[in-house]
Amino acid sequence: MTRFADFHQRSLSDRDGFWAEQAELIDWHQPFEQVCDYDNPPFAKWFVGGQTNLCHNAVDRHLAARADQNALIWVSSETGQEQTYSFRQLHAEVQRMAACLQELGVKEGDRVLVYMPMIPEAAFAMLACTRIGAIHSVVFGGFASGSLASRIDDATPAVVVSADAGSRSGKVVAYKPLLDEALRLSVHKPRKVLMVDRGLAPFQRVAHRDVDYAPLREKHLKAVVPCVWLDATHPSYTLYTSGTTGKPKGVQRDTGGYAVALAASMKHIFQGQAGETYFSASDIGWVVGHSYIIYGPLIAGMATLMYEGLPIRPDAGVWWSLVEKYKVSLMFTAPTAVRVLKKHDDAFLTKYDLSSLRTLFLAGEPLDEPTAQWIAQGLGKPVIDNYWQTETGWPILTIANGVEKAPTKFGSPGFAMYGYDVKVLDDATGQELTEPNQKGVLVIEGPLPPGCMQTVWRDDQRFIDTYWKTIPGRMVYSTFDWGIRDADGYYFILGRTDDVINVAGHRLGTREIEESISSHPSVAEVAVVGVADQLKGQVAMAFVVVKDVNAIPDDAARLKLEGDIMKTVDSQLGAVARPSRVRFVTVLPKTRSGKLLRRAIQAVCEQRDPGDLTTIEDPSALQQIRDLL
Ligand code: PRX
Numbered sequence: 001m002t003r004f005a006d007f008h009q010r011s012l013s014d015r016d017g018f019w020a021e022q023a024e025l026i027d028w029h030q031p032f033e034q035v036c037d038y039d040n041p042p043f044a045k046w047f048v049g050g051q052t053n054l055c056h057n058a059v060d061r062h063l064a065a066r067a068d069q070n071a072l073i074w075v076s077s078e079t080g081q082e083q084t085y086s087f088r089q090l091h092a093e094v095q096r097m098a099a100c101l102q103e104l105g106v107k108e109g110d111r112v113l114v115y116m117p118m119i120p121e122a123a124f125a126m127l128a129c130t131r132i133g134a135i136h137s138v139v140f141g142g143f144a145s146g147s148l149a150s151r152i153d154d155a156t157p158a159v160v161v162s163a164d165a166g167s168r169s170g171k172v173v174a175y176k177p178l179l180d181e182a183l184r185l186s187v188h189k190p191r192k193v194l195m196v197d198r199g200l201a202p203f204q205r206v207a208h209r210d211v212d213y214a215p216l217r218e219k220h221l222k223a224v225v226p227c228v229w230l231d232a233t234h235p236s237y238t239l240y241t242s243g244t245t246g247k248p249k250g251v252q253r254d255t256g257g258y259a260v261a262l263a264a265s266m267k268h269i270f271q272g273q274a275g276e277t278y279f280s281a282s283d284i285g286w287v288v289g290h291s292y293i294i295y296g297p298l299i300a301g302m303a304t305l306m307y308e309g310l311p312i313r314p315d316a317g318v319w320w321s322l323v324e325k326y327k328v329s330l331m332f333t334a335p336t337a338v339r340v341l342k343k344h345d346d347a348f349l350t351k352y353d354l355s356s357l358r359t360l361f362l363a364g365e366p367l368d369e370p371t372a373q374w375i376a377q378g379l380g381k382p383v384i385d386n387y388w389q390t391e392t393g394w395p396i397l398t399i400a401n402g403v404e405k406a407p408t409k410f411g412s413p414g415f416a417m418y419g420y421d422v423k424v425l426d427d428a429t430g431q432e433l434t435e436p437n438q439k440g441v442l443v444i445e446g447p448l449p450p451g452c453m454q455t456v457w458r459d460d461q462r463f464i465d466t467y468w469k470t471i472p473g474r475m476v477y478s479t480f481d482w483g484i485r486d487a488d489g490y491y492f493i494l495g496r497t498d499d500v501i502n503v504a505g506h507r508l509g510t511r512e513i514e515e516s517i518s519s520h521p522s523v524a525e526v527a528v529v530g531v532a533d534q535l536k537g538q539v540a541m542a543f544v545v546v547k548d549v550n551a552i553p554d555d556a557a558r559l560k561l562e563g564d565i566m567k568t569v570d571s572q573l574g575a576v577a578r579p580s581r582v583r584f585v586t587v588l589p590k591t592r593s594g595k596l597l598r599r600a601i602q603a604v605c606e607q608r609d610p611g612d613l614t615t616i617e618d619p620s621a622l623q624q625i626r627d628l629l
Contacts (some may be wrong), residue, residue: 101178140285232256250457274301
């Protein structure tokens with residue numbers, strides 16, 4: 001047995017012993033009595049009886065040894081600002097933010113919704129929440145009012161923290177009007193809105209509700225707000241993600257298990273050392289931002305670089321200039337970003353001194369071989385793919401060079417990480433496929449390891465029904481990804497089994513997009529599918545049946561309506577969810593029982609064989625789509 005195989009084996013056969021050892025990587029206020037309580041599957045409780053605090057582990061515990069070392073490095077290539085915070089300064093800022101939240105009435109267990117661009121105050125807000133036991137719920141800044149309103153209603157936050165605006169490609173993107181509209185749409189009304197004014201977009205303040213951050217912070221400059229010791233199982237945050245239905249799920253994460261899982265991953269997978277710099281080019285609105293911009297690197301005592309901007313502005317060398325300037329040792333991004341860089345001059349990859357950089361980690365979508373090779377060769381650094389989900393919080397599949405150096409294989413994120421009992425199952429029979437190279441659904445045998453979701457926020461039944469009851473006769477966690485495992489234990493991911501698509505590393509539900517398009521008054525019916533795209537991995541494509549065909553007599557009318565429908569999606573969900581094209585048909589391909597044949601549409605769009613069509617109601621429906629393309 002290799003060292004890693006042994007390590008992995010032990011994580012499953014001596015689960016409690018294994019995780020008790022990992023738990024030593026963090027500080028505990030009160031030791032736990034039980035490592036894992038799995039008496040009520042699929043609900044796993046980790047480190048029961050223990051008390052700790054995420055913010056303490058990310059910030060306070062480093063004060064003794066590294067108070068003056070960089071903790072947060074913020075760079076905005078949009079506004080040209082750069083700001084660094086030592087652990088001491090971060091500690092002060094987080095306490096100021098925590099005092100502001102407390103003054104606005106936030107208490108332990110309350111939710112705080114964070115709708116912010118990539119600015120330091122967003123990090124302060126998240127850490128301030130976990131400091132005082134409030135549950136943060138970050139909503140990606142690219143989402144618009146409809147998405148935001150549904151999340152406000154589900155999370156029912158006491159306070160929303162937001163900002164006047166973000167900036168993208170040099171253009172100011174105002175947040176406040178979207179937030180105001182969301183708060184008009186939502187049933188739940190938070191007590192207060194805490195506004196960071198960057199001076200980018202003037203905004204209106206709603207009396208008795210909106211509070212400016214700067215003067216309130218000023219009032220709390222000397223704030224001392226101790227960490228609240230929380231049960232390991234206390235929810236630290238919820239993060240909404242898309243699934244099969246239109247209603248986003250609030251993925252709920254704990255405190256102790258998450259801290260341990262991240263600390264362990266920083267050691268075994270990422271190999272980050274305290275004092276070094278980690279640069280994760282993601283967004284705090286996504287899980288990568290939670291785990292590997294904010295908590296993971298800070299827990300490990302590393303400086304984390306938070307970046308607002310594009311990888312190609314002012315030019316395609318901007319990331320590498322930051323690697324040189326801040327001596328970044330580990331980098332994390334999504335393959336899409338690398339594909340964007342690949343369209344620019346290769347010379348940018350060698351223009352800067354990258355001697356500090358050890359490894360580039362990529363995740364979030366399939367990593368194609370040309371992209372992987374281009375970046376690995378161009379940088380002359382190892383590139384490590386890793387596969388996971390919002391639900392798991394840290395990698396399920398990758399290689400763990402901190403345990404044992406292992407080769408990577410193109411096209412594969414790697415093998416199952418410690419703690420994960422991954423299997424390939426036949427989706428129809430539930431049979432395990434043990435032979436190499438058989439295609440099935442990737443599942444994880446319970447209990448999910450520390451750091452993974454505890455439940456769906458306020459909906460235990462949905463957690464069970466959505467994730468644990470999809471395979472006949474087996475109570476296992478479904479990843480909703482197709483995959484195979486080769487003879488060496490390396491997995492290959494072959495796409496989602498549900499209606500989730502992955503656009504430029506952003507996870508989107510086609511049902512949400514369909515619901516938004518359906519709200520347009522001219523639309524009778526719609527199908528949205530994900531179609532393979534060279535740059536973005538996938539793009540959303542919409543096929544619409546209009547209520548009145550006479551309303552779109554010519555190309556000009558069709559183009560106008562296409563634009564209108566896109567605007568509807570932009571204003572409700574945000575531009576991230578906008579379909580690349582809206583096409584008009586007179587009928588959608590359905591089965592005789594009325595089920596939309598999304599897979600067949602997708603296959604036709606990708607010029608693949610649509611497979612068995614014996615149940616199709618009207619074969620001309622697919623032909624129409626073929627003709628359009
Ligand atoms: O389909 C898989 C794909 O992204 C999904 C999870 O997306 P999200 O919840 O946004 O979490 C991203 C965390 C990195 C998965 O179900 N996916 C993620 N990583 C990979 C991937 N597909 C192929 N290769 C990957 N490395």
